Amino acid sequence: MHPPMRFFWSAPVLSGLLSIALTAPANAQPDAVAVAESLFNRGLADMLAGRYPTGCPALAESHRLDPRPGRLFTLAECEAQWGRIATAVARYNDFLALYSRMSEAEKIQQHERHVVAREQRDALAPLVPQLTLSLPGNAPPGTVVQRDGITLGQPSLGIALPVNPGEHVVTTKAPGGPVHEVRFTIDRSESKTIELEVTLPGEEPAREEPTDRPPDQGAVPPPRPAEGAAPSMQASGPSGRRVVTYVAGGLAVSGLILGSVTGLMALDESSRAAKGCRDVGPGVATCGTAGKAAGDRALHLATVSTIGFSAGVVLAGAAVLLLLTEPSPAGPQASAAPRPRAGAVSWSLLAGPNGGGVAVRSQW
Incomplete structure (x- = not known):
């Protein structure tokens, strides 16, 4: 610059x-x-x-x-x-x-x-840019070259000419052919050489792909199912319900870990508080500054532990419920589903007049 x-x-x-x-x-x-x-x-x-x-x-x-x-x-x-x-x-x-x-x-x-x-x-x-424009060897006689609307004759091609810094537009047109346009920028003190292109009569002008089209534009769409056929249940990733199940399970684990860690810390602080206090009568104890601070921390950590355990249990139950009640794939695709591999575990809900339960199956 x-x-x-x-x-x-x-x-x-x-x-x-x-x-x-x-x-x-x-x-x-x-x-x-x-x-x-x-x-x-x-x-x-x-x-x-x-x-x-x-x-x-x-x-x-x-x-x-x-x-x-x-x-x-x-x-x-x-x-x-x-x-x-x-x-x-x-x-x-x-x-x-x-x-x-x-x-x-x-x-x-x-x-x-x-x-x-x-x-x-x-x-x-010394700061003036220098631009060299040249035509390809197959350019027919009479090809017109224009730079920013100014026609350049043959003596102006193939040699460095001064131009202003910034954006420029150069067009070429063979006799009877379409116009070919190229845009470029040039900075101060820069020297640039551009080999121009010429579209001959009867040729399709080269088209540049737009840079702002969506990435999946032009992709071959999947074949549509025949009329009356059941829609395919195959998906490229987990469903939204399964994602919610995973999130709930992860939060449940986090809540249980938080409850365990803070519970252990509360026990440790409670032990410290017991050492810093002494009984002066039935149900009455006096505590020093350190003992009182440890007791306060133990109470706070116990509260956090209770909340963590409660949230973890609730979220774990929700994750299990979502997983157990997830609808199974139906239609022809379900019958063609692969058999579970050896060691796979599955479960299902059982209901009857005398109650219900969960059936767990394992295949080896």
């Missing part, structure tokens, strides 16, 4: 921006001069306000209608502040070339601008 260019205008230069020093050319039309003056004032106001996308084009049109050194210099400054450094260097060079053809009186009037233009040109020139 290069630091942004800074611009410091002295009083003579700033005053020169606000009023064009040289008179209009003799062949300039009065209406064109008036329009150019209005465009210059508007463009200068936009430039000073940082609105370069509107200010610089207005200054360029003002200079086209009424070419003057002051307009050209101001346009170069606007392009440089906008970040279009390749265009700015070209404008500074135009001003310096114009300055070299001025009379001595005009050079004295434009001397301050001449100094600034030369310094800016020398500072920006």
